[in-house]
Each structure stands twice: as C-alpha cells, then as structure tokens.
Amino acid sequence: xxxxxxxxIETDTILFAGGEEIDVAAIGSANEPWWxxxxxxxxxxxxxxxxxxGDFHWHKHDDTDEFFLVLEGLLDIELGDRMVTLRPGQAFTxxxxxxxxxxxxxxxxxxxxxxxxxxxxxx
Numbered sequence: 001x002x003x004x005x006x007x008x009i010e011t012d013t014i015l016f017a018g019g020e021e022i023d024v025a026a027i028g029s030a031n032e033p034w035w036x037x038x039x040x041x042x043x044x045x046x047x048x049x050x051x052x053x054g055d056f057h058w059h060k061h062d063d064t065d066e067f068f069l070v071l072e073g074l075l076d077i078e079l080g081d082r083m084v085t086l087r088p089g090q091a092f093t094x095x096x097x098x099x100x101x102x103x104x105x106x107x108x109x110x111x112x113x114x115x116x117x118x119x120x121x122x123x
Contacts, residue, residue: 069091070086
C-alpha cells in the first residue's frame with residue numbers, strides 16, 4: 001500500500017471566471033507537488049490543474065469520470081488490471097467507479113476535467 005501524502009488541494013475557489021485568459025504553463029511552473037486547484041468551471045464540470053510528483057493513493061469517484069491530460073512530465077495511472085502511461089500531450093479517462101492510483105514518476109503537470117463538486121481524493 002502506498003503511504004498517503006500531504007496534498008495541497010483546494011476545492012472551494014475557482015481561480016478564473018469565464019472570459020479570462022489563463023496562463024496554464026505559468027501556473028504549473030509556479031507551484032510545487034502536490035498542488036491542485038480548480039482553474040475554471042465549464043458548464044457542469046471543473047477544469048483542474050495538478051502539479052504532482054510521487055504516488056497519490058488508491059481511490060475512486062463513484063459518480064463521475066475523471067479525465068487526465070499530461071502537459072509536462074510522466075504520469076502512470078494504475079488500474080486494477082493494468083497500468084496506463086501518459087506522456088505530454090496524452091490523455092486518459094478513468095470511468096466512474098473504477099479504483100485507480102496515479103503515480104507521477106517525475107514532476108508532472110496535469111490538466112484534469114471532473115464533475116463540479118468532486119472530491120479529488122475520492123470516495
């Protein structure tokens with residue numbers, strides 16, 4: 001079992017309103033792992049940015065899918081039956097209810113799209 005890290009995750013604030021430009025690269029480079037914030041809301045979803053390094057923990061989201069797009073670094077998403085490896089420009093959707101464990105093998109910046117109100121650490 002992976003030791004649970006200390007995460008700097010904020011879900012109460014949306015950093016940018018619709019119509020505002022967002023410099024995702026600058027935000028990603030300005031923060032340290034395990035930083036995670038909601039950049040903006042799009043309809044009923046949140047677009048979140050995570051800066052990761054190391055292992056997250058096994059978790060699932062019972063009521064929502066989770067989309068990962070790697071912008072920088074290398075992200076492995078461990079599932080019960082396989083490992084999905086994502087490099088910059090690659091993406092993967094973890095279906096709702098599926099146990100998964102993200103592993104950032106190096107400092108990685110990842111854009112995530114999730115249903116608004118999701119608890120990023122899982123159910």
